[in-house]
Amino acid sequence: MILEGQPTRSIMRTADGTGARILDQRKLPWEIVWVELFSSDEAAVAIREMWTRGAPMIGATAAYGFAMALDVDPSDSALNAAYDQLLETRPTAINLRWALDEVRKAVEPLAPEARAEAAWLRADAICDEDAELCRAIGEHGLALFRELHAKHPDRPLNILTHCNAGWLATVDYGTATAPIYLAHDAGIPIHVWVDETRPRNQGALLTAFELRNHGVPHTVITDNAGGLLMMKGQVDAVVVGTDRVTANGDVCNKIGTYLKALAAADNGVPFYVALPYTTFDPNTATGADIPIEERSAEEVTLLTGPGPNGIETIRVTDSPAANPAFDVTPARLVTGYITERGVLDRI
Numbered sequence: 329m330i331l332e333g334q335p336t337r338s339i340m341r342t343a344d345g346t347g348a349r350i351l352d353q354r355k356l357p358w359e360i361v362w363v364e365l366f367s368s369d370e371a372a373v374a375i376r377e378m379w380t381r382g383a384p385m386i387g388a389t390a391a392y393g394f395a396m397a398l399d400v401d402p403s404d405s406a407l408n409a410a411y412d413q414l415l416e417t418r419p420t421a422i423n424l425r426w427a428l429d430e431v432r433k434a435v436e437p438l439a440p441e442a443r444a445e446a447a448w449l450r451a452d453a454i455c456d457e458d459a460e461l462c463r464a465i466g467e468h469g470l471a472l473f474r475e476l477h478a479k480h481p482d483r484p485l486n487i488l489t490h491c492n493a494g495w496l497a498t499v500d501y502g503t504a505t506a507p508i509y510l511a512h513d514a515g516i517p518i519h520v521w522v523d524e525t526r527p528r529n530q531g532a533l534l535t536a537f538e539l540r541n542h543g544v545p546h547t548v549i550t551d552n553a554g555g556l557l558m559m560k561g562q563v564d565a566v567v568v569g570t571d572r573v574t575a576n577g578d579v580c581n582k583i584g585t586y587l588k589a590l591a592a593a594d595n596g597v598p599f600y601v602a603l604p605y606t607t608f609d610p611n612t613a614t615g616a617d618i619p620i621e622e623r624s625a626e627e628v629t630l631l632t633g634p635g636p637n638g639i640e641t642i643r644v645t646d647s648p649a650a651n652p653a654f655d656v657t658p659a660r661l662v663t664g665y666i667t668e669r670g671v672l673d674r675i
């Protein structure tokens with residue numbers, strides 16, 4: 329990932345190795361603030377309150393939080409308590425459970441005094457692997473983008489994406505954005521339609537920030553604009569990330585993804601989902617079985633951003649509001665899954 333012209337990662341250990349350093353995504357793009365987490369309590373707050381977010385990134389943060397807990401108390405009871413505390417921070421993304429299970433498997437058979445170090449090393453490896461998985465997703469997506477661009481070589485390839493499935497949501501590259509960055513770097517002319525992604529505006533705030541940092545041409549659109557653009561032939565493919573893909577191939581992702589998939593199907597626009605194996609949940613049969621996070625109504629009724637007096641919050645409605653944070657796109661609407669193993673018709 330490129331941040332202010334420098335290559336870096338979205339999460340790393342602190343300089344002394346006893347904590348994790350993350351970007352405070354609540355402040356982006358207005359301020360670039362790195363936050364250091366030194367306890368599982370802090371890691372839990374950072375995930376729940378969305379200082380950090382995105383399925384793989386939640387898993388990475390939780391893995392480090394687990395190691396921090398074991399630094400303090402490596403007993404069986406403390407291990408179980410830390411696992412439960414971190415697991416309950418957010419319900420939908422399966423990467424959270426995957427990462428905690430990986431750390432648990434690595435440390436549980438060990439003597440308590442060996443657990444913390446093993447947990448730190450497993451968390452480091454989870455981060456390294458995530459970056460590699462996303463790079464591989466990017467390579468396979470790049471081959472797909474070359475084919476799509478070859479159909480209309482006279483104009484830029486137009487990709488529409490929803491939410492932020494970029495490097496802020498992973499350790500590096502992103503999932504949906506990895507092919508975009510690789511295509512841009514390979515000289516394929518590419519332009520991205522960025523859904524603003526109400527209510528938290530991950531597209532307008534985070535994806536647009538990433539693309540600006542990488543120099544990728546993009547345009548932010550309202551969440552309602554994509555259907556018209558598809559109808560007018562201005563979208564060559566929709567590419568989104570996901571929080572969980574179930575055994576039958578259903579795709580859970582940020583609220584609004586399903587409507588994009590419906591519009592894509594109606595207009596013959598291919599709809600791709602980018603994911604690493606860590607987001608596949610073979611233990612959940614269909615999307616109907618996924619717990620959908622319901623977040624605070626204030627995310628709908630209030631808007632925060634820079635005003636004349638600094639960062640300000642304004643109210644956009646006085647009525648009651650509901651805020652389901654994810655939806656499910658049925659497998660039948662998915663053209664393909666861009667994975668580290670290739671682009672698959674079926675998962």
Ligand code: MRU
Pocket residue numbers: 381382383384421490491492493494497498502503504530568569570571581582653
């Ligand atoms: O609520 P968020 O911002 O954590 O939701 C994130 C998404 O829905 C992403 O699209 C998904 O996690 C994929 S991240 C590679």
